[in-house]
Amino acid sequence: MAQLALDDYPDRYHLSNELHARPFPELTAPCRAAHLAIKQPRDAADRDRGRDFAHLVALLDRHGAPRPAPGANHYSGPLGRGFLKWEMHTEFVTYTIFADGVSQRPFSGEVFSLFPADWLAEAPGLVVTSCLVRVEVAGPDLEDRLGREVLSWFVPESLAVSQVVDAEAVVAADFRIDENGHCRVAVFARPGIGARRLGRIVQRMLEIETYKSMALLTLPTSRGVAQAVARLDGELSGVVAAMAEGGGQENKTLDQLLRMSAEIAQLSTASAFRFGAAGAYEAIVTQRIEVLREERIGGRQLLGEFMTRRFDPAMRTCRSARERLEELSSRAERAANLLRTRVDVENQAQNTEVLRQMSARAAMQLRLQETVEGLSVVAIGYYAVSLGTYLLGPVVEPVGIDKAHLSGLLVLPTLLGVWLMVRRVRARLDHGATH
Template identity: 30%
Template structure:
C-alpha cells in the first residue's frame, strides 16, 4: 500500500531534478546569455516558448524550465530565475552555419537586457591552444587559465567582444558528456552569479554620498539635541529628525532588494567556485584569483553599506528616544506646575469657603435672632397688644415649615434625577 504523500513531496523531487544541464560533447560550441526580465518581458517570454520557435525533435516546457533537442545534436535550455532568465544553446562540431543560424538568431532576439553572454568553445585537447587563443582574440595580459574539476582546463580573458559575447575555451577532459555538462554548468553559473552579485556595487557607489550626508546631518542634529537643554526647540528638532529618517528609508527602499540579492548571489558564486576544485596553472592568473579579486571586495562593500544603513537607523532611533524622553519630562514638569497651581487654587477656594461659612453663621444667627424677636413680640402683645406683632408671630412658624418642605422636596427631586443619569 502506497503511503500518503506530503503535498510538497513531488514538488521537492521536481526541484532537485530541475535545471539539469544537457550532455556536452567533447567538441562543440555553447552560446549562453543571462537576461534580466521585467514583468512585461515575462509575458513576451512565454509567447516565445509557446509560439514561433525553431524546429526541435523533442520539446518540453515546465513552469521554470524548458529543454529542446534535435537529432542533429543541438540542445536548447531555458531556465527562469527570480529576476533573470538563462538561455543556453549547445551546437555540436560539424554543424553548418545555415543550420545553426535560426537557433542562434532565436536566442539573440530574446527580450530583456543581457547581463552576461558567453560563447564557450569545447575542444578535444590543448595541442593547438595558441592558435585558438589567437583566433578568438584573447588578451594574453588578462588571460585566466585553470584546471577545473581535475580534467578540464579553461582559458578566458573575460572580456566582451564586438558581437556582445565573451569567450571561454575549455578542453574536453577525460570525463563523460553528462559530467562535462555539469562541470560547464557550474563554471557558467559562477560567472552568471558573479555578474549578478556585482550589480549591487553601483548602487552603493551612487547612494554612498547620500548616506555620508545623512550621517553628517544626524551628527549635527545629535549635537544640537545635546546643546538644547531648555527644550525650547524640541519640536523643530523632532521634525528635522523625522525628515532625516524619511531620507534614510528612501535609500533603504532603493537599495534593499539589490543588496540582499548581492549577498545571496555572492554566496552562490563562492559555492560554485569551491565546487570546481580549481588548480592553478603556472605563470597564469587562476580563476579563483580573478573571481575573488573583485567579487569579494564588492560583496563586502555591499554588506558594510547595508550594516551602515542599519546603524544609521539605530542612531536615529536613539536620538529620537532622547528627544521623546526630554519632551515627556518637560510635559511632566508642566503637568506638575499645573497641579501645584490647581492645588493652590483649591486651597484658596477652601479658605474662601471657610470665610463664607463663617459669615453664613453670622447671617444665620442674625436672622434666627430676628425670628425669635418676632415670636417674643407676639407673646408680649397677647392679648391686647399690637395686632401687627400678633400676625407676624402667628405666621413665622408656618412660613418656616413651608420653606423647609419646599427645600426638602426640591432636594429630593434633584437627587433622583442625578441617580437616573448615573444609571
C-alpha cells in the same frame, strides 16, 4: 513491494523532482555554446512570467520543436542544429544553445544564428550577459597554445587560466565583453573526460559569468545608498549635537528626526531585495568556483584569484553600504528615542507644575469658600435673630423681657444652629462628590 497505504504530503513529488529538474548537459569536445541571460530592468522579481514562457514558445515554434508543459520553468530539447537549455529564475531567464564542432574563426558567434534577430528584438527584457564558449580537445601542444594562441583570444591583463576537476580540463576566461558584446570562455578537455563531467564544467563556467553579472547589478544601488547615507549621517550628527546643546526646540528636532527616519526606511525598503539578491548570487559564484577544484597551471592567475581581486571588492562595497544603512537606521532610532524621552520628561515636569498650580488655586478657593461660609452663617444668623425677635417679642413682653434682651438671648443658639446646619449641608455635598 506493496505501496504505502498513506496519503502523500502536499507537493512531495514536486519537491523531490525539483532536485533533478535541471540536469547538466552532456557534451563531447569539440563543441561550442552560446548563452544569454535576459532580465527586465524594473521589478524583475514580480514580472509577468507568462511573457517569458511565451517568448520561449515563439522560439520553439520557429524551429518546429516540441513545446514544454504550461507553466514550466525549465526546458531542454533539440533546436535546429543545436540543443537548447532554457531556465526561468527569480529575476531573469537564460537561454543556452549547445552545438557540435567549433568554428574556424574562434568566438565568431555563428551559433547565435539559431536565435533569430527579430525574435531577440522582441525579448521581454534586456541582456544581462551574453557568453560564447569554445570547447576543444586538449592536445600535447596545450601549453604552447595557452602562451600564444589563447592570449590573442583574451585580454592578457584579466586572463584567468586553471586546471579544474582533477586536471581533466583547462578553462580560460577574462570576464570582459568583446567588440560584439559577448564574454568569452575557452575549455580544453583532456582526452577521456566524460560527457557529463565536461557538461558540468561548461555549465558552471556559464553560471559563474551569469551570477557574477547579476551580483554586480547591486553595485550602482550600493553607491547611491552610500551617498544618501553619507548625507543623512551628516544631518544626524548635526541633530545629535543640537540635542546635546539643549537648544530648547525639541519638538522641531523630533520632527526632523522622524523625517530622516522615514527617508532611511524608504532607502532600506527600496534596496533590501537588491542587497539580499547580491548576497545570494555572490554565494553561488563562490560555490561554483570551489567545486571546480582549481589547480594552477604555469603560474597563471586562477579564477578564484581574479574574483578576489576584482569581484570581491565590489561585493564588499555592497555589504558596506548595507551595513552603514542599518547602522544609520539604528542611530536615528536611538536619537529619536532619546529625544522622545527628553520631551516626555519636560512634558511631565510641565504637567507637575500645572497640577501644583491647580492645587494652590483649589486651596485658595477652599479658604475663600470657608470665609464665605462664615459670612453666610453671620448673615443667616442675623436674619434668623431678627425674625425670632419679631416672632417671640409679643410673647415675652408680659414677663418683662424687652426686644433688646430677647435678641441677645437668641444670638448664640441661632448662630450655633445655623452653623450646624451649614456643616451638615456641606458634609452631604462632600459625601455626594466622593461617590
